[in-house]
Every structure is written in structure tokens, then in C-alpha cells.
Amino acid sequence: MSRSVLVTGGNRGIGLAVARVLAEQGDKVAVTHRTGDPPEGLFGVRCDVTDRESVRRAVAEARVQHGPIQVLVSNAGITHDRLLVGMADENFRSVIETNLMGAVNVAREVAPDMIKARWGRMVFMSSTSGLTGAPGQTNYAASKAALIGFARSLAREVGRRKITVNVVTPGLIETDMSRDVTPVRRENLLGQTALHRVGTPEEVAHAVRFLVSEESSYVTGAILPVGGGLGLGN
């Protein structure tokens, strides 16, 4: 297996784990990074997903290096948690711009490669919060819920070309992002998690590996929860 893969936000956290798992099985993986150096052993393309021109350049670089994009893992995301009444417009907008519009920008750029090849895999990183809602996360939950509608619509647009589009909803995963969660909120989330522990980025990566594999050929428009049972039933 040696497909041309693009992972956004692949320089740390969940994205990096996905990139490493796919590279280990022989895929040609390009990861986006906004600043600094790419992670060791991986091909990096500099990219801010909120900037269409930056996305266009990054995808073009990945194409030159590895060929037309066959697999997209749209993972880049941010939080700006605050109760709605105290939330600045800018904090709402930047989360929507990154989590939703960033994914739209990247998908629009790589979709023509997959349509032309009549094969492709796209996975969008949503969140349990997008299904259940969460206090302090009106902006984040809205962006992550919107990703689901986006992915399912796109799945219907490109399905005839053997392109699948799926969504992963992680629960509480140990990364820089989840280190911002207050101890009280963390305890509360763990109390609602059937497995009573935080997940690892690798556990999310293994679910992504299935969704981008040939074995998942009849799975599209699906939401795969990787949350240890957080948000069960949603």
C-alpha cells in the first residue's frame, strides 16, 4: 500500500499519530505544519488551512512529491472555550474559520484529484462535542457539528466515483488540546466515559486507518466515535 496521503495538522497530537500509522504501513504521507520544522521522518508542507492560497500551495507541493492526493485526513483544529455571553466575535469566527472553513478549503483542493482517479478516501476530525454539545464550546461544537453535515453532503456528491467521506468523533484524547481542559471538567468527562480513561492519539489513528483502507469500501457518510463510550447513543 503506497497511496499519496495528506494529513492536516499532522505535526503533533492526533494528526501526527495518524501520519505515523499510515507511513508505517507504507503510505506516502505529507503533513501540514504552520511553523517550525516538520516532524522527523515525515514530508512536511507549510500550510495555514484558513488561507486558501496557502492550502493551494501546500497541496501542490504534496502532489509534486507524492502524486495526486488519494487520501485526505482533515484534522487541523482549535478551541477557544468560553461561555457564550462572554465570547468575543473573533473567538467564535476563528474557530469556525479553522475547524469548518479550513476543512472545506482542503477538501475542495484535493477532491478534483480523487474525482479524476475515480477513487479516494476522506476523513474529517469532528468531536463528541459536535454531537452532545458542551458548556463553553458553543463555537467549537457548532464547527464540529457543521463538519458532519458537510461530510455527509460531500459523500453524496462524490460517491459514484468510489470516493468515501467519513467522520471520526474522538472523545477525550491526551494531546496539547486536551491539556487545556480544567481538572473539574476532565473528571466530569471521565465520569461519562464508559472506559473511564483518556484515549491516546494512536487509538484514534487506528480508527482512521480503517476508514482510509480498502476494507472500508462500503462505509461512507458514517460517524465513527472513538471516545471510550463518551457520548454513547448520539
Ligand code: NDP
Ligand atoms: P492539537 O492542539 O494537539 O493539534 C492541533 C493541530 O491542528 C496542530 O497540528 C495545529 O498546528 C493544527 N492547526 C490548528 N490550526 C491550524 C491552521 N489554521 N492551519 C493549519 N493547521 C492548524 O490538537 P489534537 O491533536 O488534540 O486535535 C486534532 C483534531 O482532533 C482537532 O480537529 C480537534 O478538534 C480534534 N479533537 C481532539 C480531541 C482531544 O481530546 N484532543 C477530542 C475531539 C476532537 P500547529 O502546530 O501549527 O498549531
